[in-house]
Amino acid sequence: VSVVAYGGSGVSGASWPGVRRRLMQALALTVALLVGAIVLVPLFYVVVGGFRSTGEIAAQPVAWPQPWMVHNYTEIVTSSSFWHEVGNSAFIAIVATVAVVGTGAMAAYPLARFDFRARGALYALFVFGLIFPAGAAALPIYLMLRQLNLLDSLLGVALPEAAFGLPLTIVILRPFMRAIPAELEDAAVIDGCSRFAFFWRILLPLSGPALATVAIITFVASWNAYQLPLLVLSDSSGFTLPLGVANYYSQYTADTARILAFTALSMVPALAFFVLAERRIVGGLAGAVRG
């Protein structure tokens, strides 16, 4: 919209401003492509490198595979450890997401719509978590999990992740739930709806978009998490995909091609998810910050 608006189309005609606009456009495109290349080249390097042999890569880092070899990929896809790690990551991410959406929505409802004395303090307590750096929490969380006998358990990763997802969840959900008109709730109450029924049958469905945003943010964060799983899951049977990638790297340090293939495969779920949910991830992150 804006380009046309202040590019000087109107009376001035197509003369100097028009040329300048086209120049700017060309410059913009060049820069954009350059930056695009900086992002894409490493990704291509990984995917293509997985089809080469380690010897080839060492001799010439930038080249097409000759010939294309799939055995690095097939070996990983047919190994059980890769799928085991995908499964662990998925389990943790799903548990964390369900926990954060469930408990977060329940807590956001009274924080948005009830009147009680501790409301401000309670909300402040949750918001405070936004600035609690996960890096500072990792060590004491480990101690806490050991106390609770949750070390080396997938729940031991999922529950703290959910807890740390709560602040953002409540910050996003509260204004959304507050914006739902009071008349709607009054009408529901007159019809004999309890607060629980209102929450379950009216508020939750109406909060769908905000819940989806929260769910996706939590899921992606959990799927990518490294530090907490690293500390909590010491047995390789519990490894998540990020731990698996790092482990594969140290296990096959000398075999670059294998590492590239493993890394490429581990990118697939995240990138596929991103392509499918891009609008919601982008909209959600942007909205979360503005909310």
Added chain:
Amino acid sequence: MRLVGSADPRREHLGAGSAADHADRTAIARRRRIRNGIETGLFVSPALALYLLFVVGPLIYAAYFSLYHWSGLGAAIDFVGLHNYVLAFQDDLFRASILHNFTIAALSIVFQLPLGLGAALLLNRRFPGRAALRLVFFAPYVLSEAIVAIIWLLMLQPDGLVDHFFRAVGLGGLIHLWLADLHIVLYTMFVVITWKYIGFGIILFLAGLQGIPGEVLEAASIDGANELQAIRHVTIPLLGPTIRIWGFLSIIGSFQLFDLIWLTTLGGPSGASSTMATYLIDHGFRRYQFGYGSAASVILFMISLVIAVLYQGILLRRDTEGAVTRMVA
């Protein structure tokens, strides 16, 4: 995070009764209050339990154990007061780690802000392939730190892809041991960090740009502003709140920095890329100094808190006063 003025959604209309009803009404009101309290408790308690157990609890744990000399095994009995804190601030490596965190935060603001803003302004224009390019810019942001770290580890190896690129463009003389040179490694890591997180900034700035009404820019053009002037005097000031929030998140993120560093250098060589987070994990888990590591955790927490409070107080307060709406309206 603005606080919207609250209107109690559940106003109780008890009706204006006579004085005789008074006792009845207070009884009803009390019952209602109790019920309100119970219902609130039921709704809030699962989240509160989770939060107290895994967010507030660990903080208290850390504060407690930071006062002990403790290997993490058995009970903590060797009370040393604030000695761990004194030790931490006396350790050159810990002070260097704090400095590294501040360096990364400063570099992020100085380099990523113009870069991200420029990219967002580009992507806000119309040109063929824009949607695809957007997807590309954001891709690194959704990849895990582990993947990003491994990719760059491989590319930055001596004689790896990066070195070949430098030679190909005739800058072979600039080649260093990117991850092993004491004076380079922190900046190498900053490049990796930028590659990974710049997409997040672009997302935010784009969202901010789309919130700027076209009429404002039209007005600027009618007043004779060219495009660059319009960007400088209209777009960027209107993006102020978004930029400040990005800055906040970027700084907080810089202080949490762990994954990328740990996976590529473990904070090395000889501490040249260590951050507070890698330092405390190194001491807690690899050297079994859990009391000391807890003290470092508390220091990291306090620094983050002070910065957050200062930043909120100085820069973000304006945003809650509706700077945008006032300027636009």
